[in-house]
Amino acid sequence: MAMENHFSRTMMDKSDEELKAIVGSENEYSREAVMAAQWEIERRERVVLEVVEERIKEEQEAIGKTKSEAPPKVYSELFLIIFGVLFSVVGSGILIAMNLLQINRRQQAVFAVLFSFSFIIIQGVLLVSTGAIAPFISIPTSMLGVILIQRMIWEKEYPKGLPVVKRSPWLPLAIGIVLTALLMYLFYTAYGVLPGTMPAAK
DSSP: OOOOOTTTTHHSOOOOHHHHHHHHHHHHHOHHHHHHHHHHHHHHHHHHHHHHHHHHHHHHHHHHHHHHOOEEOOOOOOHHHHHHHTHHHHHHHHHHHHHHHHTTTTHHHHHHHHHHHHHHHHHHHHHHOOOOHHHHHHHHHHHHHHHIIIIEEEIHHHHTTOOOOOOHHHHHHHHHHHHHHEEEEEHHHHHOOOOOOEEEEE
């Protein structure tokens, strides 16, 4: 129980310096006033101590929570670039979206996929309009597309340096190979030649 007397309420309105001055000048004040000043000083010290202890507890809980949370499992940037060059920027965009879902960024994941689709449309228009040999434009532009998604979306949500666990690339790589082989087979069935080997129109 807090100790009080009829001076206690008055002492609550005084600053720390005034309270210390009263305690240090016992001859100038009544015993009850000095006691009330001393009690108020002790009360304030307890309040400060409780606040500090509470903050320390919150920080320790936050540190413990951070340590207990496993880092996200993500596909590495190098694999994403290679995947984008071999298959499609859209494929890498989907993988980056999967990375974002690991840290509960659903809107950013959707944006990553939409951005990748928009990018390949621009990439296709560029290839058609320039008439350049496809690999000389598709490879660097695919690399650019993946890097843009990685820098603009992923690293904005999860900066470099934060812990991650590298996800195995074999499953998406196998899916990419199977889908590519299937598309090539369908193209060959329809046109009798493989993509990129059709003779130029005279």
